[in-house]
Amino acid sequence: MLTEIQQVLRLVMILAKQRRRCGLKTAGGLLVLLWTDTGDSVQSLNCTVAAAGPWCRGIQMKALQPDLRDLEEIMLPCAWPCPPPDPEELFAFTDLYGSPKLLLSFQMNARLLRPEWCARLEAFLHTFSVHNAGINIQLRFSLNQQIVQRDFRVKTKSRVALANQPSLILDVTSSTVPPDWVETGRWCVGGHPVLGGRLPLSIPPEAMDQGLFGELSVQPVTLLSPCVLQYPNLLTQLTHIKVLVCSPSNVPVTGPSTFLQNLPAHLDCRELGLHGLRCSSFKDLVHSSGTVYTAEQENCEDSEQEWSPPRAQQRLLLFLFLQHNDPFTCQLSDIMATEVLIERHLEAILNNNRKAVTAALQTELRDTLKVQNHRKKDQEKLRSAAEVILSSSISIVSCSSNMDFRNACLNCMKARDTHELSAALRKSLWRVTSWKFIPKSKCYTTQMEEHPESDELTRAEI
Amino acid sequence: MSLFWAISNQVKEQDCFMAKLIFYLSDFLLILPDVCIRQDVLTRIENIILGIVTSLSKDEAPVLALPNRSSWANVSFDSAIGLQMSSGSSVTTIRSDCALSVAKFAQILKILLVIYRLVQSNSYATKRDIYYNNTQLFGSQKTVDGIVDDISCMLKVPRRSLHVFATSKGLISGDLCYIEEDGTRIDCHSSSAAVAVSSNIDGIRNIVSCAKFVLIVEKDATFQRLLDDDFCTKLSPCIIITGKGVPDVNSRLMVRKLWDTLHIPIFALVDADPHGIEIMCIYKYGSVAMSFEAHSLTVPSVMWLGLLPSDLQRLRVPADALIPLTSTDENKLTSLLKRPYLTSQPDWQKEMELMQQTKVKAEIQSLAAIAPDYLTSIYLPNKLRYGGWV
Numbered sequence: 107m108l109t110e111i112q113q114v115l116r117l118v119m120i121l122a123k124q125r126r127r128c129g130l131k132t133a134g135g136l137l138v139l140l141w142t143d144t145g146d147s148v149q150s151l152n153c154t155v156a157a158a159g160p161w162c163r164g165i166q167m168k169a170l171q172p173d174l175r176d177l178e179e180i181m182l183p184c185a186w187p188c189p190p191p192d193p194e195e196l197f198a199f200t201d202l203y204g205s206p207k208l209l210l211s212f213q214m215n216a217r218l219l220r221p222e223w224c225a226r227l228e229a230f231l232h233t234f235s236v237h238n239a240g241i242n243i244q245l246r247f248s249l250n251q252q253i254v255q256r257d258f259r260v261k262t263k264s265r266v267a268l269a270n271q272p273s274l275i276l277d278v279t280s281s282t283v284p285p286d287w288v289e290t291g292r293w294c295v296g297g298h299p300v301l302g303g304r305l306p307l308s309i310p311p312e313a314m315d316q317g318l319f320g321e322l323s324v325q326p327v328t329l330l331s332p333c334v335l336q337y338p339n340l341l342t343q344l345t346h347i348k349v350l351v352c353s354p355s356n357v358p359v360t361g362p363s364t365f366l367q368n369l370p371a372h373l374d375c376r377e378l379g380l381h382g383l384r385c386s387s388f389k390d391l392v393h394s395s396g397t398v399y400t401a402e403q404e405n406c407e408d409s410e411q412e413w414s415p416p417r418a419q420q421r422l423l424l425f426l427f428l429q430h431n432d433p434f435t436c437q438l439s440d441i442m443a444t445e446v447l448i449e450r451h452l453e454a455i456l457n458n459n460r461k462a463v464t465a466a467l468q469t470e471l472r473d474t475l476k477v478q479n480h481r482k483k484d485q486e487k488l489r490s491a492a493e494v495i496l497s498s499s500i501s502i503v504s505c506s507s508n509m510d511f512r513n514a515c516l517n518c519m520k521a522r523d524t525h526e527l528s529a530a531l532r533k534s535l536w537r538v539t540s541w542k543f544i545p546k547s548k549c550y551t552t553q554m555e556e557h558p559e560s561d562e563l564t565r566a567e568i
Numbered sequence: 569m570s571l572f573w574a575i576s577n578q579v580k581e582q583d584c585f586m587a588k589l590i591f592y593l594s595d596f597l598l599i600l601p602d603v604c605i606r607q608d609v610l611t612r613i614e615n616i617i618l619g620i621v622t623s624l625s626k627d628e629a630p631v632l633a634l635p636n637r638s639s640w641a642n643v644s645f646d647s648a649i650g651l652q653m654s655s656g657s658s659v660t661t662i663r664s665d666c667a668l669s670v671a672k673f674a675q676i677l678k679i680l681l682v683i684y685r686l687v688q689s690n691s692y693a694t695k696r697d698i699y700y701n702n703t704q705l706f707g708s709q710k711t712v713d714g715i716v717d718d719i720s721c722m723l724k725v726p727r728r729s730l731h732v733f734a735t736s737k738g739l740i741s742g743d744l745c746y747i748e749e750d751g752t753r754i755d756c757h758s759s760s761a762a763v764a765v766s767s768n769i770d771g772i773r774n775i776v777s778c779a780k781f782v783l784i785v786e787k788d789a790t791f792q793r794l795l796d797d798d799f800c801t802k803l804s805p806c807i808i809i810t811g812k813g814v815p816d817v818n819s820r821l822m823v824r825k826l827w828d829t830l831h832i833p834i835f836a837l838v839d840a841d842p843h844g845i846e847i848m849c850i851y852k853y854g855s856v857a858m859s860f861e862a863h864s865l866t867v868p869s870v871m872w873l874g875l876l877p878s879d880l881q882r883l884r885v886p887a888d889a890l891i892p893l894t895s896t897d898e899n900k901l902t903s904l905l906k907r908p909y910l911t912s913q914p915d916w917q918k919e920m921e922l923m924q925q926t927k928v929k930a931e932i933q934s935l936a937a938i939a940p941d942y943l944t945s946i947y948l949p950n951k952l953r954y955g956g957w958v
Contacts, residue, residue, distance in 0.1 A: 339665060484667035494674035494705060495620075495630075495664060498681040502617050505688065511614040518618075518625040527621075534624040539665040542629065 107153065107214060107223050108230055111138060112357060113442075114155040114210050115234065117177065118162065119355040120441055121208070123272060125164045132240035132275050134159020135203035138231065139191055141248035142216075154191050154211040158203035161241060165207040173438045174210070188213035199244055231258055233350060233358040233396065237425070239263040239277040262296035262550050266327060269304075271429065274327070274356070278550075282332035285416075292543055294333040296550035297423075302326035302470040304429070310458040313451040318444065320432025322455065326466065327425040328474045334418045336549055339542045341417040341485050342478045344380065347399040347471070348423050351452070353445050354430045358396075365456040365463075366397040372464045378471050379479040415485060415540050422474060424467070428452075488539050496535060500528045605729050609687050612723040613680050620664075629665035632676060634718050635860065636660050643859045650853035650866035650909065653721070672715075675706055679715050686731035694733045694767065721860040727817060728770040738765035738819030739791060742800040742807035743779040744826075746772050756807070762795060765809070769821035775829045778805045781952070782826050784870065785810040786838040786847050790932050790943075797944035803952060814847055817858065820865045823851055827867045835873035835957060837948075840880060841891075841929035842900040845920065848872060853909045871957040872916060874947065875932050877923040879956075883947075889934035893927045915958035 118136070137156040157165070190211045200206065228245065235243050235258040243258035266274040276299055284293040307322045334340050349366050351359040370383035382402035428448060435444050448455070456463055503515050504524050519534070521527035620630040636658045643651045664673045682698055699712040706712050713734070720727045727734075739762035745755050749771025756763045766772055783806055785791045791810040800806055807826060811819035827834055836851060838844030852870035854862045880890065893901070901924055904910065910917055923929065935942045950956065 339667070487667045488665075488670050491664075491670040491674035495670075495677050498674075498677035499617050499620055501681050502613065502684050503621075505685070506610070506614060508611070508614055511611075511618060514618055515621045518621045531621065531624055534627065535630075535664070538624065538627055538629045539670075542665040 107151065108226050108360065110212060110214065111153065111155065111227065112230070112360065114212075116353070116355050116357045116442060116445055117210075117438075118155070118157045118208055119238070119357055120438065120445075121165050121170075122157070122162050123355060125162070132161050132238075132273075134161035134241055135199060136241050136243045137196065137199040137206070137246065138227075138243065139195060139246045139248070141191060141195065141246075142250065150213050151216045152188050152191070152211065152213045154196075154209065156196065156199060156206035156210075157208040158200065158206045159241075162207040167208060170208070177439055177442060186213055187211065195246070195248065203242075228256060230358060230360060231256075234258075235260060236277040236350070236423075237352050237356050237358060238275060240275040264296065264299055266299050266301055268301070268325065274427070276327070276329070276425070278329060278331070280332040282418075287541070291551045292336065292545075294336060294546075294549035294551070297329045297331040297333050298335070298548060299327050299329045299425075300474065302328060302473075303466065305459075305462060305466045307455055307459045307463075310451065310454045312454055313447060316447055316451070318447040318451060320430055320435065320444075322448070323429045324463070324466075325427040325429055326470045327427065328470055329423040329425070330420050330474060330477075331423065332418065332420065333549060334420075335546050336543055337418070337541060338481075338544060339484065339488060339539050340481070341415055341540070342420050342481055343403065343417045344401045344422060344475065344478060345419045346401065346421045347383065348396045348421065349399075349426065350396040350423065351426045352428060353449060354428050355441075355445055356427070357445075359428075359449050359452060363397060363453060363456065365453055365460070369397075369464065369467065370399055372460075373468055373471070377468070378475050379482070380475075415489070415536055420478075422471070424470065492532075492535050492539065496528065496532055499531065500524060503527065605725075606687050606690065609723065609725055609729050610684060612725065613684050616680065616723075629663060630673075631664065632662040632673060632722070633659040634662060635721050637717065637721055637857045637860065643856050644908075650862050650868055651856060651859045653860040653862070675711060675715055676719065678702065678705060679712065679719060683719065683730045683732060687729075690731075692731045692733055692768070694735055696735055698732065717857065724860075726770075726861055726864060728768070728821075733767040734817055736765040736767050736818040737816050738809060738811045738822065739763065739788070740765055740807065740809045740822065741791075741795055742777075743805035744775070744777045744807050746775045748772060757800075760795070762791070765818050765822050767818060769818055769825055772825065775825070777807065777826075777830055779807045779830065779832060780804045781833040781835055782807045782809065782823065782830070783873070784823060784834065784836045784848070784851055786813065786836075786844050787932070788812045790837065794944060797941065799944050799948070802944070803949050811847075811851075815850060817865065820851060820858075824865060824867055827869065834867055834870045835952075836870050837873050837932065838875070839929070839931045840875040840877050840923065841931070842893075842897050842904060842923075844875075845904060845916075846900065849904070849907070849909065872919070873951055873957045875930060875935070876956075876958065877919045877926065879947075880926075880928070880930055880934075881922075883935070883938060885930060885934050886937045889937040890928040890930050893923070893929055897929060898924070898927075913958075919958060 115136075135158050137154070137158075139154040139156070141152050141154075142150070188211050190209060196206070224247075231243050231245055235241070239260040240263065242260075245256040245258070247254040260277040260279060262277070262279040263275050264278040266276060268274060278297040278299060280295055280297055302325070304323050304325045307324055309318055309320075309322055334342060349369075351363070351366075353359055367385045370385055373383060375382050380401050383399040384402060386398040386400060430444060430448060432444065435441055503512055506512055516522070516524075516527055519527050519530040521530050616632070623630040635653065637653075643653055662669050662673050662676065664670055679698060682693070682701075686693055695712050695716055696709065698716075699706050699709045716730065716732050717727065720730060723730075741756050741758070741762040743757065745753070745757075747753055748766055749768050754763055754766070781804075783794075785794065785808055788810055791808060791812075794800070794808055800808060809819065809823060809826075815823075823834065826832075834851075836848040838848045848870065852866065852868060854866040858865055879885075901920060905917065905920055905924075910920075932943065935947055939946070
């Protein structure tokens with residue numbers, strides 16, 4: 107089921123991308139509706155994929171019919187066409203986004219469905235939404251007269267401009283809840299993707315034998331979350347890196363990659379300022395749509411101290427957007443077939459370009475984590491200076507014979523003696539320096555979150 | 569008794585009586601104001617600390633405001649005083665929550681603590697002592713030197729009130745005796761060896777001298793030449809002092825002290841080049857960096873004895889002893905001519921404009937091209953006898 111839906115989405119995205127070259131908008135809706143025919147036993151599962159809104163304007167189902175007949179074999183090898191669903195089922199969707207420009211329905215034997223297919227489908231659609239944040243996705247299950255609906259609607263999006271390609275709209279929403287003392291409007295609820303250097307890839311011979319030609323490349327984009335740019339003194343700690351691979355049509359590539367799983371062994375973690383990277387277990391990867399690395403942490407000396415500086419835990423999302431250009435591939439069926447070939451031979455492609463890909467990813471990760479390492483150095487400067495500031499101030503208070511001065515200092519900090527005063531001053535100094543706030547115009551404030559439909563929530567990042 | 573004998577051999581009878589009176593009263597007179605000054609310094613430091621604690625109690629990052637001592641925009645010229653810091657001058661903010669400035673914030677606090685303890689215990693230390701007590705924190709002697717001056721400016725107290733001494737580099741010689749704060753008697757009469765300028769000028773008392781004038785000498789080489797030629801006793805009793813180039817604060821304080829005490833003419837003997845003129849201006853009008861303490865450092869009555877640019881033409885100094893001005897020299901000369909204090913010195917302006925026209929400069933040593941002992945045998949005596957100063 108997932109493969110079929112993936113193929114249908116690929117078709118929709120290719121059609122939409124061709125139109126986006128003309129400058130059309132990327133917003134709209136996508137419906138994935140799953141339902142069963144009424145009956146005592148569930149033999150077959152029906153699926154409808156519908157697309158509506160500005161992002162697919164210009165797509166005409168009638169004109170596509172010949173292509174769709176040709177593509178049936180590629181797209182739906184284990185499925186067959188079925189009648190569209192009851193229009194009432196589509197009402198909620200069409201009410202929001204207008205009548206669908208594209209509507210495809212198919213049916214498959216329910217017994218062929220893999221276990222946990224629901225969870226996989228949800229994970230896939232979520233990842234699809236991350237890569238294509240302008241599209242609001244509705245996933246609706248109408249099974250055994252029970253209706254379950256899941257909406258994938260992105261709160262905070264960011265536009266990433268690409269050379270000679272339509273821009274990417276990525277989901278940069280940060281789910282991290284700020285600490286209680288952070289004032290409203292002083293926490294960035296999004297992230298700021300950074301475009302890396304595009305890396306050309308050579309196509310291995312076995313892929314060429316299968317018909318894969320043209321220019322293939324990978325465009326990395328990195329995203330650190332949550333954003334703490336407005337807190338320049340806050341220490342950060344990287345906990346996870348997630349690698350998401352995307353086909354040229356912006357459809358996520360599913361399935362684990364041995365190359366990516368083994369990548370940590372070939373990275374220079376010291377250069378990245380990390381103690382180590384460990385790939386998450388295969389079991390965890392099944393539903394995660396992507397390769398996840400856990401960053402190994404150093405033994406924390408701070409725990410031995412009376413009070414240690416706060417740290418913001420961050421995750422790094424590394425998008426790898428595959429790009430393909432072949433002037434001899436312009437038919438829809440050829441484009442679809444090429445994408446299937448790229449995904450099928452992805453492992454071989456990555457291995458064929460092992461050194462270059464590893465070096466490029468090392469560079470991207472190093473550049474992204476440079477900021478974290480600068481923060482560590484700055485934090486060390488602040489920490490060592492704070493000790494001198496506190497010890498000098500307390501010494502002057504302690505050896506002063508001016509009772510008015512001593513009492514004023516103690517009363518200010520509500521301390522009974524210089525020992526309590528020292529502890530109170532230390533805590534306060536760490537708090538004010540760690541949480542120093544400098545507003546950044548590019549950050550997303552929580553006030554903006556109240557207007558999710560506003561264009562202002564989409565930022566352009568270069 | 570020996571002190572009384574030394575004084576009575578040097579001064580007239582009424583001066584002798586005054587010297588005795590001052591000698592017995594001076595210790596008493598110094599104590600009272602000294603205690604008040606020390607308490608004032610302690611209070612000012614306590615106010616800084618209270619400000620820091622108050623900021624932290626309000627969850628605000630503490631900041632220190634240092635008056636900007638390097639900007640010409642923050643100084644004004646007064647003909648009676650020289651260059652002095654303007655009220656309402658711009659400040660530099662040193663933040664405790666910024667990685668770029670937090671180290672300086674910590675250094676300032678550390679030195680404030682050192683000063684607090686020195687003043688409280690009425691003891692003294694040199695800037696070098698402070699640096700070597702924590703080289704890792706300060707990094708360089710220059711950092712300590714700058715911060716001590718910043719603190720003096722921030723607290724609005726004279727440097728000497730901080731009980732931190734600078735190591736003097738200046739030398740002094742001539743008809744002069746005085747007593748240091750620790751009771752050491754200093755006699756500058758020796759013709760073979762000069763005396764180092766004291767590190768504690770404020771503590772000097774019982775200055776006794778028959779000198780008719782004070783001669784500020786730019787360079788150590790010239791100073792040594794005057795010593796070797798026994799200049800201080802040949803013509804008339806005088807005092808010669810050098811800061812060995814750009815003068816340190818103690819050398820300037822000493823010149824000021826001599827002026828305040830002896831009220832005798834102060835002459836400057838510098839090279840006929842822009843650098844020498846600038847050094848002379850520091851003695852006379854002060855510097856931008858120390859403008860906050862101009863009252864105790866400047867001597868606006870300093871007169872330019874030599875080497876004047878007009879002397880080079882008048883004395884026909886050989887051409888091979890003259891040096892062409894570099895572009896740096898010309899820029900400095902132009903800058904000097906624009907300074908506010910020169911508008912009240914038309915004769916100095918004429919000399920500098922002459923240098924601009926001739927485009928040459930010369931060291932004092934160039935006079936040796938006329939004759940080996942020309943400087944001390946002819947040039948200086950004639951200048952002093954016949955009023956050859958501007």
